[in-house]
Amino acid sequence: MVILIIIMIAPFLWMLSTSLKSQEYILQATPQLIPDPMTTESYTQLAERIDLARTFFNSMFVAVVGTIGQLVVSAMAAYAFSRMEWRGRNTVFTLYLMTMMIPSVVLVIPQFILVRSLGWVNSYQSLIVPALFSAFGTFLLRQSFLGLPKDFEEAAFIDGANHFTIFWRIILPLSKPALATLAVFSFMGLWNAYLWPLFSARKPDVMTLPVALATLQAGPRALTEWNMVMAGAVVTVLPILIMYLLAQRWFVSGIVSSGIKG
Amino acid sequence: MSRKISLVLMLLVLVVSMVPLSAQDDVTVRYFTFSAAPDHLEDLDTIIAAFEAENEGITIEVSTAPFADYFTLLQADVVSGDAPDVFELNYESFVTYAANDTLLNISDMLTGDAPYYPRALEAFQYNDEQLALPETFSTVLLFYNADLFDEAGVDYPTAEWTWDDAVTAATAITALGDDTWGIFSPVQFWEFYKKAAQNGECEFFNEDMTESTINSEACVSTLETMISFMDSGLMPTQAELSGVSDSELFMSGKVGMLVTGIWMFGAFAEADFAWDVEIEPAMNQHAHHFFANGVAVSASTSNAEASAKWAEFLTASEVAANVRVETGWELPALDQPEYFESYLMQSPPENREAVFMALESPVTPPVIERQNEMQDTVNGLITQAVDGEITAQEALDQAKEALDGLIQ
Numbered sequence: 001m002v003i004l005i006i007i008m009i010a011p012f013l014w015m016l017s018t019s020l021k022s023q024e025y026i027l028q029a030t031p032q033l034i035p036d037p038m039t040t041e042s043y044t045q046l047a048e049r050i051d052l053a054r055t056f057f058n059s060m061f062v063a064v065v066g067t068i069g070q071l072v073v074s075a076m077a078a079y080a081f082s083r084m085e086w087r088g089r090n091t092v093f094t095l096y097l098m099t100m101m102i103p104s105v106v107l108v109i110p111q112f113i114l115v116r117s118l119g120w121v122n123s124y125q126s127l128i129v130p131a132l133f134s135a136f137g138t139f140l141l142r143q144s145f146l147g148l149p150k151d152f153e154e155a156a157f158i159d160g161a162n163h164f165t166i167f168w169r170i171i172l173p174l175s176k177p178a179l180a181t182l183a184v185f186s187f188m189g190l191w192n193a194y195l196w197p198l199f200s201a202r203k204p205d206v207m208t209l210p211v212a213l214a215t216l217q218a219g220p221r222a223l224t225e226w227n228m229v230m231a232g233a234v235v236t237v238l239p240i241l242i243m244y245l246l247a248q249r250w251f252v253s254g255i256v257s258s259g260i261k262g
Numbered sequence: 263m264s265r266k267i268s269l270v271l272m273l274l275v276l277v278v279s280m281v282p283l284s285a286q287d288d289v290t291v292r293y294f295t296f297s298a299a300p301d302h303l304e305d306l307d308t309i310i311a312a313f314e315a316e317n318e319g320i321t322i323e324v325s326t327a328p329f330a331d332y333f334t335l336l337q338a339d340v341v342s343g344d345a346p347d348v349f350e351l352n353y354e355s356f357v358t359y360a361a362n363d364t365l366l367n368i369s370d371m372l373t374g375d376a377p378y379y380p381r382a383l384e385a386f387q388y389n390d391e392q393l394a395l396p397e398t399f400s401t402v403l404l405f406y407n408a409d410l411f412d413e414a415g416v417d418y419p420t421a422e423w424t425w426d427d428a429v430t431a432a433t434a435i436t437a438l439g440d441d442t443w444g445i446f447s448p449v450q451f452w453e454f455y456k457k458a459a460q461n462g463e464c465e466f467f468n469e470d471m472t473e474s475t476i477n478s479e480a481c482v483s484t485l486e487t488m489i490s491f492m493d494s495g496l497m498p499t500q501a502e503l504s505g506v507s508d509s510e511l512f513m514s515g516k517v518g519m520l521v522t523g524i525w526m527f528g529a530f531a532e533a534d535f536a537w538d539v540e541i542e543p544a545m546n547q548h549a550h551h552f553f554a555n556g557v558a559v560s561a562s563t564s565n566a567e568a569s570a571k572w573a574e575f576l577t578a579s580e581v582a583a584n585v586r587v588e589t590g591w592e593l594p595a596l597d598q599p600e601y602f603e604s605y606l607m608q609s610p611p612e613n614r615e616a617v618f619m620a621l622e623s624p625v626t627p628p629v630i631e632r633q634n635e636m637q638d639t640v641n642g643l644i645t646q647a648v649d650g651e652i653t654a655q656e657a658l659d660q661a662k663e664a665l666d667g668l669i670q
Contacts, residue, residue: 024534049300113342121344199338202325214328215300222301223509223529 012237019043019230026226042227046235049228050212051204056235059209062124063190066131070186071179074137079167081138082145083153093142100135105195112199126200127208131190137182144178145171184247188240209236289568290321294336294346297398297555299326302591312581313572320568340364345560347569351394353385353554354637357629360388366559367391371570376578382595385626386556394556395577398592401620402456402551404428404543405512405520408536410435410442419519421619423543425487428519432496435518444496446508447521449488449648451640452551452627458484459549459625460542466628466665474665477658485654487545489647500648523553524617528590531610539611541620552624554595632668639664
């Protein structure tokens with residue numbers, strides 16, 4: 001167990017350690033685990049090179065708004081697919097699910113053409129709107145909604161509640177763990193996304209962190225300043241780490257807390 | 263209600279009346295580059311400022327991408343009909359874009375007095391049309407760590423060296439220690455076609471381009487020579503490098519000789535040991551890379567005149583040439599010795615004449631329309647041969663079969 005923990009944590013420590021070294025110590029034959037001298041110069045350089053504040057804000061804005069949007073859209077779709085009866089429901093759901101089987105790389109060009117014709121290239125819309133519609137999220141929430149007993153909504157119907165009230169007052173509060181799980185997935189996906197933002201947001205004022213970090217990798221024709229790249233990686237990993245720590249209890253806490261006995 | 267509508271109308275009129283004012287004279291040329299980022303963005307700004315001062319009403323809007331992703335993005339832009347007005351191309355990808363009618367023929371829009379190297383200008387012609395302008399050129403040399411040569415007690419490389427001399431020196435340097443290597447000469451597509459030219463008898467294709475000859479005896483022996491550096495322990499394997507790049511290895515003072523491009527001069531200037539360059543050793547003859555970047559105007563641009571003007575300024579103006587030379591941002595492809603004087607004065611390396619000596623035996627890459635596929639295939643097979651999974655002969659037999667398919 002201890003060995004496993006070391007294996008898992010070592011790369012993170014190495015990243016942190018490299019980010020605190022100055023350039024000439026990085027490629028030493030005998031690597032230092034604890035940097036001596038320790039310096040934060042790579043962070044200062046990073047902030048100058050890629051406009052860190054702006055890039056960080058872009059990433060955060062896209063990830064937060066995108067996550068909230070995806071939760072809303074997925075939850076409403078999942079409600080329609082699980083709690084409402086309508087003709088062709090299962091066929092539509094199957095079709096929707098099938099889109100999960102299309103690799104996202106295949107969609108990049110058509111999606112890019114679509115976004116371009118909407119005039120959205122280099123805008124927040126191009127980063128957020130395509131992310132709102134997630135077959136995976138809908139599927140995840142639908143399964144969770146299906147597991148909730150019908151008795152609640154039947155009782156609510158009798159008391160005169162409409163679909164929206166049931167959705168908002170009964171289904172959503174009971175599905176918090178599923179919503180939290182989806183929020184974590186969605187946030188991580190949006191935060192780490194590379195290929196799509198690379199295509200659709202190339203201007204520095206809308207560029208997200210992963211894309212900005214890639215510009216630091218010098219390619220085959222120069223030397224990469226690894227301490228700066230690692231500093232960027234630390235900055236990128238932190239929010240995910242915090243997110244995980246905060247949402248962890250949703251993973252652990254009970255799955256359904258219904259008041260009804262089998 | 264009616265007041266609201268009239269307000270909206272008034273606003274609309276205001277907005278509409280403003281548009282022509284700003285759009286009438288001003289032209290924005292969108293320029294997409296890989297060579298400027300991340301180190302030369304400010305230098306590019308200097309060139310742009312000079313251009314905009316000379317050409318009122320034209321604004322240059324730059325976007326950049328990391329080299330690894332540049333061609334993916336460019337392809338997406340072109341395919342989706344949203345190509346940048348002006349963009350950089352390296353010589354290898356030029357033919358792919360030229361053959362697919364994505365580049366504008368700018369022959370008639372040039373002033374004609376720009377002093378391009380004739381050979382460089384020809385490189386960017388396709389079916390007798392000038393579809394791009396040569397921007398910069400570069401080559402590959404033998405870099406050596408003089409301190410390691412002194413320590414091993416061997417003479418520095420000379421212009422008369424053959425690869426046998428290099429191996430002798432490399433053996434002496436390798437003997438210095440367990441983590442010291444004599445030489446690093448990459449084993450991949452670009453090195454292979456150049457060493458093939460040094461061999462003299464290995465050609466990738468027959469003359470009329472109907473068949474690949476990459477598995478000829480001369481080619482197999484060339485590849486075997488390249489791999490032998492590694493097999494005899496003079497050069498680190500990928501496993502021994504464990505993620506460190508060849509230039510990082512050189513910078514850490516652990517390798518005696520490195521075959522790499524002159525674009526590394528700037529980065530190596532900070533090395534804490536003495537180093538210099540020499541032209542590459544010969545096999546049967548000398549051969550050196552001639553890498554060229556060009557600047558093309560998109561066939562779909564709506565600002566052809568302004569775009570061509572920018573392309574010419576960027577590649578041939580005195581401002582651009584001086585900025586490039588002074589900041590070590592590759593060399594302008596211009597036949598003007600005075601631009602290179604300050605380049606030759608700079609050091610390290612001392613022996614900058616080697617750059618121009620190398621260009622007396624230039625080799626351009628074999629180019630076909632399906633360039634990327636050729637490079638990927640050959641690189642994949644060479645890697646397998648390097649790893650010892652297949653022999654050099656087997657790798658090139660398979661390469662021939664694949665290349666025959668690609669030129670059909």
